[in-house]
Amino acid sequence: MPKIKLLNIVGARPQIIKSSAISRAIRLNFSDQIAELTLHTGQHYDKEMSDVFFDELEIHKPDFNLGVGSAHHGRQTASMITGIEEVLINEKPDGILLYGDTNSTLAGAIAAAKLHFPVIHIEAGLRSFNKSMPEELNRIMSDHSSTLLFAPTHAAFKNLINEGFRPENSPPYTIDNPKIYYTGDIMYDNSLFFAELAERKKGDILESMSLERNKFVLATIHRDINTDDTGRLEAILSTLKCLAEEYQIPFVMPFHPRTMNSLKSGLSSLLNDLRNSDYIKITPPVSYLAMTLLEKTCSMIITDSGGVQKESHFFKKPSIVLRKETEWIELVANGTVRLVDANPELIRNAFAGYIQSGQSLEYPAFYGDGRTSEFILKEILMLFEK
Ligand code: UD1
Ligand code: UDP
Numbered sequence: 006m007p008k009i010k011l012l013n014i015v016g017a018r019p020q021i022i023k024s025s026a027i028s029r030a031i032r033l034n035f036s037d038q039i040a041e042l043t044l045h046t047g048q049h050y051d052k053e054m055s056d057v058f059f060d061e062l063e064i065h066k067p068d069f070n071l072g073v074g075s076a077h078h079g080r081q082t083a084s085m086i087t088g089i090e091e092v093l094i095n096e097k098p099d100g101i102l103l104y105g106d107t108n109s110t111l112a113g114a115i116a117a118a119k120l121h122f123p124v125i126h127i128e129a130g131l132r133s134f135n136k137s138m139p140e141e142l143n144r145i146m147s148d149h150s151s152t153l154l155f156a157p158t159h160a161a162f163k164n165l166i167n168e169g170f171r172p173e174n175s176p177p178y179t180i181d182n183p184k185i186y187y188t189g190d191i192m193y194d195n196s197l198f199f200a201e202l203a204e205r206k207k208g209d210i211l212e213s214m215s216l217e218r219n220k221f222v223l224a225t226i227h228r229d230i231n232t233d234d235t236g237r238l239e240a241i242l243s244t245l246k247c248l249a250e251e252y253q254i255p256f257v258m259p260f261h262p263r264t265m266n267s268l269k270s271g272l273s274s275l276l277n278d279l280r281n282s283d284y285i286k287i288t289p290p291v292s293y294l295a296m297t298l299l300e301k302t303c304s305m306i307i308t309d310s311g312g313v314q315k316e317s318h319f320f321k322k323p324s325i326v327l328r329k330e331t332e333w334i335e336l337v338a339n340g341t342v343r344l345v346d347a348n349p350e351l352i353r354n355a356f357a358g359y360i361q362s363g364q365s366l367e368y369p370a371f372y373g374d375g376r377t378s379e380f381i382l383k384e385i386l387m388l389f390e391k
Contacts, residue, residue: 006038006390008037008038008039008040009038009039009040009099009100009385009389010039010041010042010096010097010098010099011039011040011041011042011098011099011100011101011102011125011385012042012043012044012092012093012096012098012100012101013027013028013041013042013043013101013102014044014101014102014103014104014109014110014112014113015043015044015045015046015067015104015109016045016047016049016073016085016107016108016109016110016112017048017049018049018054018055018058019104019105019107019311019312020104020105020107020109020110021049021055021058021059021062021064022058022062022192022195022293022312023104023105023127023128023191023192024043024064024102024104025062025063025064025195026191026192026194026195026198026377026378027041027102027127027191027378027381027382028041028043028064028065029063029064029194029378030194030378030379030381030382031382034382035382035386038386039382039385039386042068042069042096042098043064043065043067043068043069044067044068044069044070044071044088044089044092044113045067045069045070045071046071046073046088046089046108046109046112047070047071047072047073047074048073048074048075048081048085048108048109050072050074051262051290053289053290053291053292054261054262054290057292057293058292058293061292061293061294062199062293069088069092071084071085071088071089073085073088078108081108082108082111082112085108085109085112085113085116086112086115086116089112089113089116089117090116090120093120093122094120098122099389100122100123100124100125100152100153100385100388100389101113101117101122101123101124101125102125102127103124103125103126103127103147103151104127104128105127105128105311106128106131106140106141106143106144106147107140107143108139108143110126110143110144110147111142111143111146111147113147114126114146114147114150114151115146115150117150118151118180121180123152123153123178123179123180123388124147124150124151124152124153124180125151125152125153125155125385126147126148126151126153126154126155127155127191127381128155128156128157128161128190128191129144129147129148129151129155129156129165129185130148130154130156130158130160130161130162130163130164130165130185131156131157131158131161131164131311131332131333132144132145132161132164132332133330133331133332134330135330139229145168148165148168148170149168150180151180151183152179152183152184152388153183153184153186153384153385153388154170154183154184154185154186155186155188155381155384156185156186156187156188157188157189157190157191157372157373157377158187158190158333158335158371158372159187159335160334160335161187161332162186162187165185166185170183170185171185172185176387176388178388184384184388186381186384188373188377188380188381189372189373189374189376189377189380190315190372190373190377191377191378191381192315192316192319192372193315193372193373193375193377194373194375194376194377194378195293196297196316196319196320197319197375198375199293199297200297200301200320202294203294203295203297203298203301204298204301206294207292207294207295207297207298208298210295210298210299211298211302214257214286215255216255216257216286216302218302219302219303219304220254220255220304221255221256221257221302221304222249222254222255222256222257222303222304222305222307223256223257223299223300223303223305223306223307223308224245224256224257224258224306224307224308225258225259225260225261225307225308225309225310225313226238226241226242226258226260226261226264226308226309226327227261227263227264227310228309228310228327228328229263230309230328231264231309231327231347232261232263232264232266232267233267234347235267235271235272236347237347238264238267238268238271238272238347239272239275240347240348240349241327241347241352242268242272242275242279243275243349244349244352244353245258245285245307245352246278246282246284246285248352248353248356249282249284249285250282250283250284252356252360253284254284254304255284255285255286256284256285256286256307257286257288257299257303258279258285258286258287258288259288259289259290259291259296259299260287260288260289260290261290262290265289296316297316300313300316300317300319300320300322301320303322304322305322305323305324305325305356306322306323306324306325307324307325307327307352307356308324308325308326308327309326309327309328311331311332311333314326314331314336314342315336315372317341317342318336318339318341318342318368318371318372319372321366321368323341323342323343323359323362323366324341324342324343325342325345325352325355325356325359326342326343326344326345327345327346327347327352328344328346329344329346331344335371336371339367339368339369339371340366341366341367341368343355343358343359
């Protein structure tokens with residue numbers, strides 16, 4: 006059988022990381038059956054938001070980079086659609102692989118579905134039930150343009166059924182007769198694969214940042230609701246600073262450029278206070294291996310990131326999530342994610358609660374067996390079997 010040609014579409018940091026799990030599985034197990042091309046929309050472009058992952062995760066450089074950069078949603082998504090369409094027409098892949106819920110995901114889904122290329126959505130079915138999030142719109146529209154939908158959790162699989170997807174559909178699968186799967190999570194494949202390597206390659210970070218294992222908190226913030234609303238950002242960061250000083254425990258904060266921009270433009274005196282605090286360590290975004298090491302060795306995670314809250318579970322760390330809702334509802338039910346919005350009192354209570362109960366929490370295997378990428382690729386190959 007001739008090789009099938011898949012076009013990976015990535016653009017934002019977490020998508021580059023996710024696509025590395027699929028690329029690795031192709032390289033190790035399916036290189037005689039699958040040829041892979043990668044298109045980078047250029048949604049993320051700073052070295053530490055993009056190139057660092059290609060270098061570190063041993064994925065080949067993108068075959069196409071649209072270089073769209075930052076803009077309002079409409080302009081950014083439109084530029085991506087235009088560029089993706091051109092590549093699709095020239096390359097004629099057998100299918101396109103989309104990850105997650107960013108504008109790059111949506112642009113790939115629209116461009117491919119309208120040209121009748123099968124869309125394969127990895128991380129399908131997740132819902133926050135909050136359509137004011139751009140990601141929620143991206144998820145729904147991408148799922149409803151897809152032919153194969155890989156849901157990482159039982160909850161995500163159920164959401165698809167509730168939206169009319171039928172698990173009993175039989176081949177041949179098409180956009181009008183899509184196939185849904187419960188798979189597990191490819192991010193778990195990555196965390197298992199890279200945990201050891203992170204220790205070997207990045208273990209010296211702890212010393213260089215004067216951190217002791219299990220004696221620091223890791224915090225990330227990047228969601229638009231938190232970064233673009235000065236009141237929320239101030240409430241969150243002032244509370245974290247107070248907690249760090251009160252409990253005398255270092256907080257490491259690798260800030261997304263969006264967060265740093267908001268601090269510089271609207272909260273410069275708070276930024277100064279944070280920089281002058283003995284217990285706050287602000288850094289630029291760190292590499293994936295460095296992040297893995299920090300997640301593995303911290304005592305607790307505070308975040309509004311989808312990926313980081315799940316990685317907290319992989320590394321058995323309790324997590325405080327700075328949102329009203331989450332797509333990863335099994336973590337809330339499990340008691341290892343607490344949703345606190347941007348509410349100082351809720352943040353404080355969750356923090357104190359975890360300090361007391363941290364050791365007695367359990368972290369069941371919600372996200373598969375670490376071989377989800379292989380499962381996905383086997384199913385994709387079946388789609389193209391003549
Ligand atoms: C995007 C995704 C979000 C995902 C996140 C992962 C959408 C709508 N949002 O959010 O779902 O969780 O990526 O990190 O797709 N910027 C830089 N350098 C960069 C990239 C961004 O300075 O390399 C700054 C720019 O000021 C830009 C802002 O960050 O305007 C936001 O970037 P954008 O890609 O629009 O959204 P994210 O917040 O990164
Ligand atoms: N990440 C990283 N460096 C950082 C912050 C995050 O490598 O400084 C990784 C993190 O380990 C996870 C992914 O980026 O794999 C999550 O991306 P992000 O939080 O930007 O987006 P989300 O998951 O919320 O879409």
